[in-house]
Amino acid sequence: MTINKIAGSVTVSKGFKANGIHCGIRKNKTKKDLAVIISDVQANVAAVYTQNLIKGAPITITKKNIVNGVARAIICNSGNANTCNADGIEIAEKMCELVADATNIAKTDVVIASTGVIGQALDISVIEKGIPSLISGLNNTNGGTNAAEAIMTTDTVPKECAVSFELDGKLCHLGGIAKGVGMINPNMATLLVFLTTDVAISSSLLQNAISDDVKGTFNMVSVDGDTSTNDMLVILANGLAENNLITTTDSNYAIFCKALNIVTEDLCRKIAFDGEGATKLIQCDVINAKDLVSARKAAKSVISSALLKSALNASDANWGRVLCALGYSGATLNPEKIDVSFESQNGTILVCKNGYGVDFDENIATKILSATTVIVNINLNDGDFKASAWGCDLTEEYVRINGGYRT
């Protein structure tokens, strides 16, 4: 099985086009704010949603539209979450209709998402005016990047990833775009992720695949501990690769899941690294945990600690805060078996052995922690399970960004 990373994102798969434009929801005209992704043919669809009880109107409409397991289009705006608005449902329905009218796709085959400020009315007229140029510009060259740009909020870079692989001798593709960057924490789907593939796979197995995958990927990313009201992961699979339809958890399904995981894990890193105000990506690798839940709780707790995030911003090897975060993580662990080391491209340094500090060279530690990607390695020495989580440092810039976001 060979899975290759390739350039591009949502339009690498056969039969997908995308586009992104500035239509006027955002005041800054250099910022795109409306994205669309369309499949030439009906696609199987699956999705996971935010677990926040306060859900954006777009989520209600998407859930309704994909209940039959198929869809052909995704429309998404940034700049306004269309959440906690009295007319939210109506506006979301209207957005689907606008896409349907412009493309001859049934409005019930449109997935809709919105991201941005909560509780401000979304002006449908600017979207209506933008639809013709959005649709006429659909393409499979730079369309994916345009769409990736149009779903950004405080993201500083668009996030794309794609892979190719073979199933039944047929060349298959899977790619995706994602946006962060604040409000990223537990319990999928706390961000927007749109994935497309030309693999032929049933809706139910597609749902299985993403529901399993997010537990170890997007649910393991945290920027600030806030879970958004709006975010979702959606995947469209249009079958144009012409492999035999995947209907069981066979070896082809395993390859598909692996390809999916390469894309999602890559997007996780990109999201964490682009956390609001972040200067570095923090990855926590937990090994030898008693069970999988403990491994995940431990890794997630470490990358979520505001105290550790602040210390790593200053490249300070304050490993006591790692132990502290492990202690309140809820993971099953034995404090006297824990080993901790810090790792980066500049080297690796052991700072804690069997739960106690060891002598280490502070200058070497600082050099290791000053890299832009830092790995916190934790060996719980208590079992066979492992997990990774991704976060970022906490910076003064985070506070600046989030103080002035709305006004």
Place this chain on the structure above:
Amino acid sequence: MTINKIAGSVTVSKGFKANGIHCGIRKNKTKKDLAVIISDVQANVAAVYTQNLIKGAPITITKKNIVNGVARAIICNSGNANTCNADGIEIAEKMCELVADATNIAKTDVVIASTGVIGQALDISVIEKGIPSLISGLNNTNGGTNAAEAIMTTDTVPKECAVSFELDGKLCHLGGIAKGVGMINPNMATLLVFLTTDVAISSSLLQNAISDDVKGTFNMVSVDGDTSTNDMLVILANGLAENNLITTTDSNYAIFCKALNIVTEDLCRKIAFDGEGATKLIQCDVINAKDLVSARKAAKSVISSALLKSALNASDANWGRVLCALGYSGATLNPEKIDVSFESQNGTILVCKNGYGVDFDENIATKILSATTVIVNINLNDGDFKASAWGCDLTEEYVRINGGYRT
């Protein structure tokens, strides 16, 4: 029943003396680092501890020493947590011995606490040198304030509170000191709180009283979501007020609990307001929740949201973040029944009714939010339960403080 706030803290009760000095654990000679509180007679004792699985050595020794329900002294150092050190237990035992030797109190009647950096060896020799002046300076005038200062870490002000009241016609007192300021979050005891009272009350009812009280007070304070390894609340009750010993949950017990709550709630506000880098106290009052757990989860979630804390730092009425935090709080609630208003000494403004935004004057909202104490009022309109929680805004200064804390 009249309960009066009075000046002072741990030495207002009959038979208690305290002191705090600089002995040399902290490099800055203007910062006290060693505190002691002593009762003239044996006192009943109760305590609650951090729920972090990684516990400081002092907690292990304190638990052992108070298992018989009595104690006479509390010794506490700042500047070093004596946690994750191979010789931690030995050092903690030695600290108790030093107090015992200098006071003729049994070493098993000494409560010990430490706060500061994790994983650095604690030099017992500087404590040993400091003990004579610490003990000789014991007094009931400024001793409580000295002790309050000596337990501070990044706290900017000492925190003290005291009350007087009558039981059985006898004048009684209860007072306490506390320290914050980072690493303050859920699940008691995530900070240091030392309380003393001259009330006669059994150890088991004393334990009942504080275990109940912290659920609505110290467990409802959050500065940064990190739960420390070391912190605890301890109360000594020496009975010198000569009321009839409280042994059941009668009306005297109720008065005692009320007096306790006035002191603890006051200390909670002081701790939250002195959160690292904070410029304002944020109180969240939730009313009409379906059950008490939901009321508490809702209030705690709101004051813990990094996004809301950042917005309130900028006096931005971003009420969508309040709804968002309610949605992921785990509280039972109906999104379409939620009302939200912001309140301060500058007025009150409704921003959300039945889950949807209402028109409001941004200038008035900004004026209300620019006060140093801001209340987020939430009516869940779904039952009869209420809860309050206390936190602070998130500032660039928080990041600065915690980046450079260890080095």
